[in-house]
Every structure is written in structure tokens, then in C-alpha cells.
Amino acid sequence: xxxxxxxxxxxxxxxxxxxxxxxxxxxxxxxxxxxxxxxxxxxxxxxxxxxxxxxxxxxxxxxxxxxxxxxxxxxxxxxxxxxxxxxxxxxxxxxxxxxxxxxxxxxxxxxxxxxxxxxxxxxxxxxxxxxxxxxxxxxxxxxxxxxxxxxxxxxxxxxxxxxxxxxxxxxxxxxxxxxxxxxxxxxxxxxxxxxxxxxxxxxxxxxxxxxxxxxxxxxxxxxxxxxxxxxxxxxxxxxxxxxxxxxxxxxxxxxxxxxxxxxxxxxxxxxxxxxxxxxxxxxxxxxx
Numbered sequence: 001x002x003x004x005x006x007x008x009x010x011x012x013x014x015x016x017x018x019x020x021x022x023x024x025x026x027x028x029x030x031x032x033x034x035x036x037x038x039x040x041x042x043x044x045x046x047x048x049x050x051x052x053x054x055x056x057x058x059x060x061x062x063x064x065x066x067x068x069x070x071x072x073x074x075x076x077x078x079x080x081x082x083x084x085x086x087x088x089x090x091x092x093x094x095x096x097x098x099x100x101x102x103x104x105x106x107x108x109x110x111x112x113x114x115x116x117x118x119x120x121x122x123x124x125x126x127x128x129x130x131x132x133x134x135x136x137x138x139x140x141x142x143x144x145x146x147x148x149x150x151x152x153x154x155x156x157x158x159x160x161x162x163x164x165x166x167x168x169x170x171x172x173x174x175x176x177x178x179x180x181x182x183x184x185x186x187x188x189x190x191x192x193x194x195x196x197x198x199x200x201x202x203x204x205x206x207x208x209x210x211x212x213x214x215x216x217x218x219x220x221x222x223x224x225x226x227x228x229x230x231x232x233x234x235x236x237x238x239x240x241x242x243x244x245x246x247x248x249x250x251x252x253x254x255x256x257x258x259x260x261x262x263x264x265x266x267x268x269x270x271x272x273x274x275x276x277x278x279x280x281x282x283x284x285x286x287x288x
Contacts, residue, residue, distance in 0.1 A: 010039060010040045010041070010065045010265075011040075011041050011042075011043070011063060011064050011065055012028065012040060012041065012042045012043075012064060012065060012066050012067060012068075012264060013042060013043040013044060013045055013061065013064055013067050013068070014028075014042075014043075014044045014045075014067065014068040014069075014070060015044070015045050015046075015047040015052065015055065015061070015067055015068070015069055015070070015073055016046070016047065016069065016070030016071055016072070016073055017046050017047055017048040017049065017071075017072060017073075018046065019044050019045065019046050019047075019070060020044070020046070021229070022044050022070065023250070023253065023279045023282060023283070024042070024044065024068050024070075024253075024257060025042050025043065025044055026275075026278050026279050026282045027253065027254060027257040027275045027276075027278070027279055028042040028068075028257060028260070028261065029042055030271070030274060030275045030278040030279075031257070031258070031261045031270050031271055031274075031275055034271040034274050034275075035261075035265075035267060035270075035271070037265065040265065045060055045061065047061075047073060048072070049072040049073070049076075050076070052069075052073045052076040052077060052080065053076065053080050056080070056097075056105075064099065065098070065099050065264070066096070066097060066098040066099060066260075066263075066264040067096070067097050068095060068096060068257070068260055069094060069095050069096065069097060070095070071136070071137060074093040074094055074095055074137045075092065075093050075137070077093075077094040077095070077096075077097050077105075077107055078091075078092055078093050078094040078107050078109075080105060080107075081094065081097065081104075081105045081106060081107030082100070082102075082104035082105060082106070083100065083104070083105070083106040083107070084106070084107045084108070085106070085107070085108040085109065087108070087109040087110075087112050087113075087144065088107045088108055088109035090144065090170070090173075091109055091112075091140050091141065091144055091170065092140075093109060093137050093140060093141075094107035094108060094109050095108075095109055095110055095111050095256065095260075096108040096109070096110055096259075096260050096263060096264075098263055098264060108259075108260075108263055109141070110255075110256040110257075110259035110260055110263075111137075111138065111141035111252075111256050112141045112144045112145045112148065113255060113256060113259050114141075114252040114253065114254075114255040114256030114257075114259070115141060115142060115145035115196065115224065115252050116145050116148055116149065117251075117252075117255035117258075117272075118224060118247045118248075118251035118252040118255055119145075119149070119194065119222060119224060119247060121247065121251060122222055122245055122247050123222075124149070124193075124194060124221070124222040125149070126149055126150050127146060127149045127150060127151045127192075127193040127194040127221075127222075128150070128151065128152055128153070128193055129151060129152070129153050129154075129155070129191075129192045129193050129194075130143075130146030130149065130151035130153070130154045130155070130192055130193065130194045130195070130196070131154065131155040131156070131157075131181075131189035131190075131192035131194070131195040131196070131220070132146070132154060132155070132156055132157075132167065132189075132195075132196050132197075132198060133157055133158070133186060133189060133195070133196070133197040133198060133199050133203075133207065133235075134158055134197065134198030134199045134203070135156075135158035135159075135160060135163035135164055135166075135167065135198075136163075136198060138198040138226050139158070139167060139196075139198040140166065140167060140170060142196040142198050142224075142226075143156075143167045143170050143171055144170065145196070146176075146194060146196070147170075147171065147174045147176055149194065151176055151193075151194070152176065152177065153176065153177045153178070153179065154167075154171050154176055154177070154178050154179075155178070155179050155180075155181050155188070155189050155192055156168065156178055156179070156180055156181065157180070157181040157182070157183055157185075157186045157188075157189055158183065159183050159203060161180060161182075161183070164180060184210070186207055186210065186211075187210065187211055187214050187216055187218075189220075190211075190216070190218045190219060190220055191218055191220070192220050193220060193221045193222070194220060194221065194222045194223075194224070195220040195222070195223050195224070196223075196224045196225075196226070197223070197224070197225045197226060197227075197233075197235050197236075198226050199226075199227075199235070200227075201227060201233070201234070204225075204227065204233055204234040204235050205234045207234070207235060208234035208235050208237070208238050211235070211238045212238060217242050219239055219242045219243065219244030220239075220244065221245075222245055222247065223235075223236070223239045223244055223245065223246050223247070224246075224247040224248075224249075224252065225239075225246060225247070225248055225249060226249040226252060227248070227249050228248045228249040228250035228253070228283070229250075229283055229286075230287070231248060231283075232246075233248070233249075236248065250276065250279055250280065250283070251276065253279070254272050254275050254276040254279060255272055257270070257272075257275060258270035258271075258272040258275065
């Protein structure tokens, strides 16, 4: 029996650009099957920057009941919402939109939950010193996650240091100290309790080369790499080779998708372990 009766008009989707590689359809459709929900659908649409509002008003998204939002649409999703949850309001970005009964949108951010839950799966539920590599939307969520874990200091490093200002302001509002680490000294972040890399592959490749050449083989107590395909990601490979514990981006993605399922369908829980297993199987199939 379905856990929650969903009307046939309940259409959901993931939007972003590029989005063809997204595993969100696998995660959400697996949840529907596990929960016995037969009438909901979940698709993907490529929506470039600046086009989300049009997509939702006159485009294919005009009758969607909710959507997952990946880059570059997270700031736009937050901006067009009539209602926001606390996390999206604090960060100014949203990865979830849910259509209200009046047709307007509620914005939510579950990326922070995804990071915290993925770290908890590896036994990390608190941190004194945190560190973040990168400066984009995911790095913003990473700083918020470290604040939630109780970090007293957060080390920040990015190729474009001026982009760290927003992260510093976020931590300052939460009463957490930050320190900038020069990009060419990013190995200093390895001394943190929890280090989160929010870098894309290109940036991670460059940093990995520096770390490998360095004599210091320090590893953080816990490392989370938001990348997951291909795996191991460059930095994750360095940490794992040194015996460090690594959480991957797919774990984060599965947990945030689980929160989306709860919000979109008003169910008490989501089958995150089964969702994660299905996503890993899909990655293996793609790798051939």
C-alpha cells in the first residue's frame, strides 16, 4: 500500500545545466518504488542560468509540483520563492522548490543536511576545526554544515580568494571564526578535524598534484569530497592512499534527496540506503 497517496498530477523533476548526468531521477524513482508510490513521476530538464522563472511559468515546468535544483539555478530558485525555510534563507540558495496551494513556490535547502548526514554515517557528529576547499554554492552549504557540527574555527581556501567573503560573513553571523589559507598552501587544511572539498574536477586535479608532491602526509579526521563520478575523485584518492576516511558526494546527494522526498511527498522517512545503492549501481552500469 502507498505510504502517501499522490495524485496523478504530482510531477517532479531535477533542473540544472548540464543535467543529463544527474542521478536524481534514479534516487527519487527508487524511493517511489520502495514507498509503494505509483502515481508520481520524476524527470530531468536542462535549464540554463537565468531561465528558471520562464521554465516554471511558460515552459515544461509550469505544472510541476516540485523540483530539485542543481547549479546554476540554486540562487534563482531562492529568489523566486514566496516562502523559504530557515536554511535557504540563511544561505540565499535553495536546492528544492515545492509548489504551494496558491501556486507560488516554497524554497528549501537540503544540501546542508546532506553533508551533515553523510559525515554522520562515517561517525562524525561534531568538529572543533573545520575546513572548506572552494567558494561556490556547495562551499556555502559546507560552511553551514560545519557550523551545525559545532566548529569553532573554519579554514577556507579558494583559487579566487575574494569569493570567500560570503563564506566568511556566513560564519561570522554564526559566531564562528574563519581563517584564509592561500591556495598554494591548501595542504594546511589537512590538519582540520573535518575537511570538505567543494571543488570541481579541474580544481581538484591541481590541488591533488600539490598534495602528492608534498612531504606532509597529514590527513583530516574526516574528509568529504562532493565529487563522485568518476571515483575515486582526485583528492579522495590522495586521502584514501594515506589511510584517511573518505565520504563521497553520492552519500551527500542521497541524503539530501531523502529530505526532498519527505518534503515533496509529506512522508515521514525515505529509504536512503536503498536509494544510495541504486545510484551506485547506476554509476557502475554507466562505467560499463
